[in-house]
Amino acid sequence: MALTNTIYNSPVFQQACDQFDQAADILGMDQGLRERTKQPRRCLIVRLPVRMDDGRIETFEAYRVQHNISTGPAKGGIRFHHDVTLGEVAALAMWMSWKCSLVGLPFGGAKGGVVVNARDMSTGELERLSRRYIQEIATFIGPNLDIPAPDVGTNEQVMAWMMDTYSNHVGHYDPGVITGKPVALGGSLGRREATGEGVAWFTKAYLTDLGIKPADTTVIIQGFGNVGSEAALALDAWGAKIIGISDFTGAIHNSKGINVRDALAYAAANKSLDGYKGGDALTNEQLLEQPCTVLAPCALERVITEQNAPKLKCRLIAEGANGPTTYEADRIIEQRGDIELIPDVLCNSGGVIVSYFEWLQNQSAYYWSKEEVFEKLHKMLAKAKASVDETKKKFNCSRRTSALVLGIARVAEAKAKRGLFP
Ligand code: NAD
Numbered sequence: 001m002a003l004t005n006t007i008y009n010s011p012v013f014q015q016a017c018d019q020f021d022q023a024a025d026i027l028g029m030d031q032g033l034r035e036r037t038k039q040p041r042r043c044l045i046v047r048l049p050v051r052m053d054d055g056r057i058e059t060f061e062a063y064r065v066q067h068n069i070s071t072g073p074a075k076g077g078i079r080f081h082h083d084v085t086l087g088e089v090a091a092l093a094m095w096m097s098w099k100c101s102l103v104g105l106p107f108g109g110a111k112g113g114v115v116v117n118a119r120d121m122s123t124g125e126l127e128r129l130s131r132r133y134i135q136e137i138a139t140f141i142g143p144n145l146d147i148p149a150p151d152v153g154t155n156e157q158v159m160a161w162m163m164d165t166y167s168n169h170v171g172h173y174d175p176g177v178i179t180g181k182p183v184a185l186g187g188s189l190g191r192r193e194a195t196g197e198g199v200a201w202f203t204k205a206y207l208t209d210l211g212i213k214p215a216d217t218t219v220i221i222q223g224f225g226n227v228g229s230e231a232a233l234a235l236d237a238w239g240a241k242i243i244g245i246s247d248f249t250g251a252i253h254n255s256k257g258i259n260v261r262d263a264l265a266y267a268a269a270n271k272s273l274d275g276y277k278g279g280d281a282l283t284n285e286q287l288l289e290q291p292c293t294v295l296a297p298c299a300l301e302r303v304i305t306e307q308n309a310p311k312l313k314c315r316l317i318a319e320g321a322n323g324p325t326t327y328e329a330d331r332i333i334e335q336r337g338d339i340e341l342i343p344d345v346l347c348n349s350g351g352v353i354v355s356y357f358e359w360l361q362n363q364s365a366y367y368w369s370k371e372e373v374f375e376k377l378h379k380m381l382a383k384a385k386a387s388v389d390e391t392k393k394k395f396n397c398s399r400r401t402s403a404l405v406l407g408i409a410r411v412a413e414a415k416a417k418r419g420l421f422p
Pocket residue numbers: 150151152153154195222223224225226227228246247248249284298299300301320321322348349351352
């Protein structure tokens with residue numbers, strides 16, 4: 001595929017562009033509309049001076065990329081990670097555009113990132129960093145402009161500080177600016193579970209299509225944070241056996257099954273799975289290659305690669321993470337033909353769907369029960385699955401490409417119909 005020469009240049013941005021081009025070819029999109037739809041609309045790069053506990057001032061680089069604002073306010077999480085780059089944030093923003101469009105949400109796509117190792121910060125330092133980030137991008141976000149949410153390294157508490165900072169900026173309580181907040185501050189019931197719940201819902205639905213029963217299902221999950229742990233709990237409750245989990249410190253494998261609640265309690269108490277005795281210790285790389293029914297990458301991008309794709313021993317890949325499979329690995333998996341793949345934009349869409357519900361509840365100040373939230377969520381997931389499966393048949397393409405065709409076509413059509421100004 002042609003290299004894309006922009007400030008976003010990076011392997012992960014190229015991966016998102018290659019995926020886009022493949023879908024745009026199927027859609028027969030002309031060059032003008034193709035570039036207009038593909039490239040991020042705008043971005044903001046800021047530096048955040050933060051007073052550390054020892055009195056020093058440290059500055060952190062941070063980004064907010066708005067990929068699409070043609071179909072509604074932009075929507076996307078904020079990542080705190082030491083390796084985050086502008087190109088990575090741009091790729092994640094692009095995937096948000098296709099995901100929101102695919103599941104029919106009235107949002108564009110965005111993403112934010114702060115280059116920081118938040119694990120090493122005190123609570124006070126983290127609060128000052130979170131507030132400063134929102135202060136710096138306050139004019140770039142808003143309930144009708146761009147609505148952030150949690151991602152890797154951020155959580156409900158961080159969202160609460162961010163919402164409070166924005167509300168102080170505009171002079172009144174404005175919860176609709178951020179989703180993934182604590183329930184006490186206008187968060188939605190079910191939002192914390194939503195992404196993992198959605199990953200588990202799709203996994204169960206596709207296993208059922210394959211005729212595989214819960215008792216015959218073993219699951220390996222890379223990443224035991226918000227998405228991975230909630231997916232593990234939901235699949236465990238369904239009757240599947242969780243045989244592998246991991247985090248940034250390494251992996252645990254136990255063919256007899258891991259006690260998910262016990263592992264969660266350990267990770268909460270110790271801030272990682274390091275030293276957990278519920279199974280054998282492996283590296284993250286080794287874990288991905290263990291035999292299992294379901295492999296669910298729920299951590300970071302580009303972990304399933306040309307090198308390990310030929311060695312995978314699973315029946316189904318459920319992409320809880322965004323971008324875990326490289327473009328080259330996708331080709332290998334397609335050629336193998338023995339692994340089904342639920343692509344990120346479909347598989348982890350439960351998170352942004354319940355974020356949409358949270359935003360709706362904030363706009364109307366009328367709050368729903370968890371049962372209502374999950375019932376509405378499952379309906380939207382079922383609709384998205386049916387349309388992806390139908391498009392896959394129609395174009396005889398991979399499930400990823402069919403999901404992207406659907407997501408991209410709607411954004412491109414909206415742009416074409418809006419025309420250009422002036
Ligand atoms: P999180 O910070 O809660 O958890 C991330 C987990 O990954 C942690 O357990 C961390 O230790 C682990 N991890 C980090 N580096 C790793 C490595 N090199 N190898 C193995 N594990 C590693 O983040 P999250 O919110 O669960 O997000 C995980 C993925 O899901 C990301 O790709 C994110 O973009 C995607 N996602 C999240 C949401 C959401 O609602 N939070 C929604 C959609 C998609």
